Amino acid sequence: MPLISIFYLILVLVYLAIGAAIIFHMLYYRINRKVATVMFFIYSTGGIILLTSNFFLFRIVNWYNIFSDSGF
């Protein structure tokens, strides 16, 4: 596995860990069920869209060229 992929995987895992903590607080400590449900759907839908698009962008970046250009 290339180093950049490992680095990206760590970033995604950090993002997912924060996301899991947000969802836990949103649903477990909810004060208003309706608000918590709506916010959960907004958060998870937005999060999935952003993460998917970010993954596709990661795939289309030509990492080999970038690193060889910069002298790595």
Place this chain on the structure above:
Amino acid sequence: MFEEINFPGQHEQEKIILFLRRHWFIFLMRIILILISIIALVMIYFFFSTDDPNLKESTYYNLLLFGESLATLFIWNFFFIMWLDFYLDAWIVTDERIINIEQRGFFTRKISELKLTKIQDATLLNYGNIHVQTAGEKEHFVFIQIPDPNYVKSVIVELQEKERVSEEKELGKIIRGGK
């Protein structure tokens, strides 16, 4: 009015009189940070686009988009962390007690309560802050940056007075031998 609201340890017949959070303006001030970050991302994009007109054809264009997308991901999380901090911090005034729910980050959550009968005084500190003091004890509550503090203070004082009168009536009944 507050049917949708429920909190841990709520009694069956307990009626919520007031449900308070910090003023929305406080949340708006935090949102400005998010807006600044978004503006910065847009500016970075335009800076690189104008700096190099052929950027779209270069290999760095996708890298720029990837970086911006990654930053957006974390800004998205940051917004919801700020919203949770605002949303989960609350004060609930019921016909029996005052409940203070304090959320600090992800790991500190403190719930404390104060019986209305124990309240000695409610004073308005600065704009938007109310200090609720109990009799004889060191315990106190501070409602921070709440909207309409004058109204909240008058409601607390009124409820406390009502509770005091009903407690005196109960005590009188006991003294008279339950008559």
